[in-house]
Amino acid sequence: MDSAEQDPDRVAVLEAFADTIVPGAKRSPEDRAIAGVVDDGGAVEAGAVALLEDPAGGLLPALDIAVAELNDYATEYARENGLTLDDDVPPFVALPFADRTALVAHLCAPDHPEKQMWVGLALFSNMAYDSAAHISTTEALASGHPGLLGIGFASPDADGLWRFSRFSYGRQLADLHPDTTTTGSPA
Known part of the structure; x- marks a missing residue:
């Protein structure tokens, strides 16, 4: 489901959660979901909400409940810590x-009874950043994906294939199998 078609408060909570896991730069001075504690793109820019909402991931049916619970936990946290929350945005x-x-x-602590849900959301938020799991690698690199660029993921050659002129460990780890084809596939 396209997040633009969704409740903006729901999207803001999902973005705020993802930004807590992998912080990013604010999109504008008015941005409240992204805290802006770093200057580079984070999980939100990397597409965390799209990955969380991808039906293939299995989290979509639980997201509305997770958003409601995050807001309930935030309200309780604020009460316990003497914080006054702005009513213009979700708690x-x-x-x-x-x-x-x-x-x-x-919420992600080992002894929290709902940790599986919160750890799952955290993992998906991180996965959007560090692997662009919701889009093709070629598309992610072409669009300037912050996580892949941040880790120095190499772009493909002009023909769309990845070739590496040197070994990533600085040495060859194994001999090429004699039945490997010219495209790198086993025969």
Whole structure:
């Protein structure tokens, strides 16, 4: 489902969660979902919401519940810590970044009864950044994917294939199998 067609508060909470996992730069000074604690693109720019909402990932049916629970937890966290939350945005989005981080750390703690859900959301947020799992690698690189560019992922050659002139470990680890074809496939 296209996040532009969705409830903007729901999207903002998902973005704020993803930004807590892999922070990114604000899109504008008015951006509340992205805290802007770094100057580079993070999980949101990398497409975390698209990956979370991809039906193939299996999280989509639980996202509305997760958003509601994040807001409930944020409200409780704010009450317990004497914080006043801005009513203009959802409670989780209204939390300052350090408090979002503390809350997410609590939710992902080994002894938290719902940790599987929160760790799953965190893993998908990170996966969007470090592997662009929701789009092809070629498309991700062509669009300037912040995670792949950040780790120095090499672009393909002009024909769309990846070839590497030197070994990534600085030495050849094994001999090429004699039945390997010229395209690199086993015979």
